[in-house]
Amino acid sequence: METYELPELFQLAASYDRSFEPFAYPKTEQQQGKADLTAESWAAALGEIPADFAKSVVVEHYRRNSVSVSTSVIHREWVEYRNQQIQKAESAEIRSKPRPSASESLRGWERATAALLEAKGQDPEKAIRDIKARRQVLQVKCPVCRALPGRGCVSSTGNRVQPLSNNRSHPSRFEAAGVEMPPPNSSERDDDEHDSEDSVPNRG
Ligand SMILES: [Zn+2]
Structure with missing residues (x-):
């Protein structure tokens, strides 16, 4: 006053x-x-x-x-x-401010991933499609290495069990999940996946 x-x-x-x-x-x-x-x-x-x-x-x-x-x-x-x-x-x-729903937080995650990949000079939309496809594939059990849902595929060489390089999944797991396998990036070309699918012992 x-x-x-x-x-x-x-x-x-x-x-x-x-x-x-x-x-x-x-x-x-x-x-x-x-x-x-x-x-x-x-x-x-x-x-x-x-x-x-x-x-x-x-x-x-x-x-x-x-x-x-x-x-x-x-x-x-x-x-x-x-x-x-x-x-x-x-x-x-x-x-x-509503609490973010699962799909909204995924969009948030996508935005973060897109920004990161764009900064690295990659096509963010394609990368996100690929990552989503791989996540969907992880929801089914792998018919090749028998990785459980949620677990990444592994390759067994002798007694050594290790994750597939670049955290990829076996092509058959894409088939099992009904997801089209994304074409490999030339930068991450790695034949490990195909070799290991053939080399898993006691298949079936
Ligand atoms: Zn597998």
């Missing part, structure tokens, strides 16, 4: 409380000086609080109390009001 706004607030208070009359309607020069000083000190204490808000607190205060209103009463109400406003704004913000 500004100093010039205070006389009106004092007049409102005086309508409920005679102790504000000297500030609202100063009759002597001495009372005027005291009223001016009080207006300044109230303006300093009430700071950012809008005049209309202070007036509403004064009305509410005298609805319930017989003691005089003070700057601390108005300030306390203001702090409480502001906290409520902040809480309302925060809960409105939370409500307006």
